[in-house]
Amino acid sequence: LTARCNKRLQLQQVDPDFDWVHTQVKGGWHEKASTAGGCLDYSSWRENVQYHLQFTDESCQIFMMLSKVLPPGSTPDSNTTEIGFVVAKGTSIEGGRRQKLRLTKDDIMMEVRGSSEHVIGKGMLP
Numbered sequence: 057l058t059a060r061c062n063k064r065l066q067l068q069q070v071d072p073d074f075d076w077v078h079t080q081v082k083g084g085w086h087e088k089a090s091t092a093g094g095c096l097d098y099s100s101w102r103e104n105v106q107y108h109l110q111f112t113d114e115s116c117q118i119f120m121m122l123s124k125v126l127p128p129g130s131t132p133d134s135n136t137t138e139i140g141f142v143v144a145k146g147t148s149i150e151g152g153r154r155q156k157l158r159l160t161k162d163d164i165m166m167e168v169r170g171s172s173e174h175v176i177g178k179g180m181l182p
Contacts, residue, residue, distance in 0.1 A: 120177045140169030
């Protein structure tokens with residue numbers, strides 16, 4: 057296995073003693089459908105597609121990756137549209153409705169942005 061990067065890179069084997077669980081959700085953000093609200097710098101972030109992430113244990117180590125589908129004919133180097141995600145503390149979800157309308161710095165547990173084809177976040181949650 058070889059990994060190359062233009063920035064500092066750490067590659068390590070995942071400890072098989074951890075009980076890793078993999079979940080994938082397919083979705084999309086589209087300007088025409090008003091589901092691309094931008095980052096937390098804009099009040100329109102609330103229009104972004106949002107997912108509820110619930111843990112059964114008090115804390116866990118998590119790796120999250122967001123990928124973008126490149127338009128036909130483009131390459132990762134030519135498509136500089138920034139993507140990203142935020143993991144924030146929230147209130148319970150009832151009937152599929154989100155409850156959090158304002159975020160404080162204390163609410164943000166992970167924030168990842170970039171213009172590459174994939175952005176990856178790693179951390180201990182919650």
